[in-house]
Amino acid sequence: MARVGLTPERLVRAGAELADEVGFDEVTVSALARRFDVKVASLYSHVRNSHDLRTRIALLALEELADRGAAALAGRAGKDALAAMANVYRDYAREHPGRATAARMRLDPETAAAGAGVRHARMTRAILRGYDLEEPDQTHAVRLLGSFFHGYVSLELGGGFSHSLPDSEETWTRLLDALDALLRNWPAPSAP
Amino acid sequence: MARVGLTPERLVRAGAELADEVGFDEVTVSALARRFDVKVASLYSHVRNSHDLRTRIALLALEELADRGAAALAGRAGKDALAAMANVYRDYAREHPGRATAARMRLDPETAAAGAGVRHARMTRAILRGYDLEEPDQTHAVRLLGSFFHGYVSLELGGGFSHSLPDSEETWTRLLDALDALLRNWPAPSAP
DNA sequence: TGGAGTTGCCTAAAGGCATTAGGCAAGCAG
DNA sequence: CTGCTTGCCTAATGCCTTTAGGCAACTCCA
Numbered sequence: 001m002a003r004v005g006l007t008p009e010r011l012v013r014a015g016a017e018l019a020d021e022v023g024f025d026e027v028t029v030s031a032l033a034r035r036f037d038v039k040v041a042s043l044y045s046h047v048r049n050s051h052d053l054r055t056r057i058a059l060l061a062l063e064e065l066a067d068r069g070a071a072a073l074a075g076r077a078g079k080d081a082l083a084a085m086a087n088v089y090r091d092y093a094r095e096h097p098g099r100a101t102a103a104r105m106r107l108d109p110e111t112a113a114a115g116a117g118v119r120h121a122r123m124t125r126a127i128l129r130g131y132d133l134e135e136p137d138q139t140h141a142v143r144l145l146g147s148f149f150h151g152y153v154s155l156e157l158g159g160g161f162s163h164s165l166p167d168s169e170e171t172w173t174r175l176l177d178a179l180d181a182l183l184r185n186w187p188a189p190s191a192p
Numbered sequence: 193m194a195r196v197g198l199t200p201e202r203l204v205r206a207g208a209e210l211a212d213e214v215g216f217d218e219v220t221v222s223a224l225a226r227r228f229d230v231k232v233a234s235l236y237s238h239v240r241n242s243h244d245l246r247t248r249i250a251l252l253a254l255e256e257l258a259d260r261g262a263a264a265l266a267g268r269a270g271k272d273a274l275a276a277m278a279n280v281y282r283d284y285a286r287e288h289p290g291r292a293t294a295a296r297m298r299l300d301p302e303t304a305a306a307g308a309g310v311r312h313a314r315m316t317r318a319i320l321r322g323y324d325l326e327e328p329d330q331t332h333a334v335r336l337l338g339s340f341f342h343g344y345v346s347l348e349l350g351g352g353f354s355h356s357l358p359d360s361e362e363t364w365t366r367l368l369d370a371l372d373a374l375l376r377n378w379p380a381p382s383a384p
Numbered sequence: 385t386g387g388a389g390t391t392g393c394c395t396a397a398a399g400g401c402a403t404t405a406g407g408c409a410a411g412c413a414g
Numbered sequence: 415c416t417g418c419t420t421g422c423c424t425a426a427t428g429c430c431t432t433t434a435g436g437c438a439a440c441t442c443c444a
Contacts, residue, residue, distance in 0.1 A: 003421060030401055042422045050402065106350040136358040140366045143353065151343025158298040161335060166328040174332045177382045178374055187373035189366060195392060195439065222430055234393045242431065
């Protein structure tokens, strides 16, 4: 009964790797135990339950994304910043599909707030600082970008844009052009 | 052993209702059997397996959405059509959160093509007919709308926009303004 | 109307994941 | 070296999925 040296951190990191390999949905306490060559019950001293494990993986992914975002945003503004952040999301999703799926997991508000949620919100607002948007339009724009990135990554990860032309790469570039143009020329409310 | 009169259709419909009540993730062969007061094994003559059941619920939802979309789009063009379609997605998600989640389930390409996927693509292109977009920009725009609707509905369903101001309703209206403006003034590619 | 056949729902069984309770031994402190 | 903490284990329960095989309820046709 050699001790393996489990810790919550090691479990979460291994869980994230597992997610990237076999998909976030397949990340299970049992599979993780198998990976450490340890009995399932042993994990329960380090992780509350399955949901807790998945939540922690999501928080790890959000943290990593925020780190990358902060690095990418440094010294950039306007469209440059927009494209940099967009590519961070996208590249992360390609390198770490499982983690990226985890990052889109629904978290209860307190958990999200305690984690990197705040950093993400701040970063999005930092991008918008390069455009001339007053409140409440800035918030609308935050939600637009959030929805678009979330949706695009979901669809691309799900294979929605493969096997069809033009390729996803081109669409991505052009849509960033389009969003930049939109943010520069944000329309006034239409007549009700 | 009175016969209950199970059919694939009844199972799928009941599954969709179950999804709306308890969430798509909780839709399980066992739960469905319980709802019909029938043993679990009995469902397996009508549905291949759990994944098949969920897929069929997704296809039902896509079909319903396409029906509503077709009705909403009739006789509308331009922004009017855009808003009508957007509201179809959104209202459906509110009335039938479980089905709406199902509709965003990842389907393999053949299944999607065999189902209402084609109708959805056609409808989106019909909306864009009111704007002056040539290929490949039209395809880019299809993907933009798809990503945005998908993402927005996901976030809203997950509670992302509740408990914060401005309320989701206002953002929704303003973002439709914004998308309309963008489609009317679609930018040329930026210099590489 | 009364079989004969089909079909629908059942029993039985095996395998997997999640979770909890309680035990033993490995590693640390003195 | 002795005792204590703590980490991993055994054991057990409950729920879900899926398959195989059986009996009874319908159907249909003579």
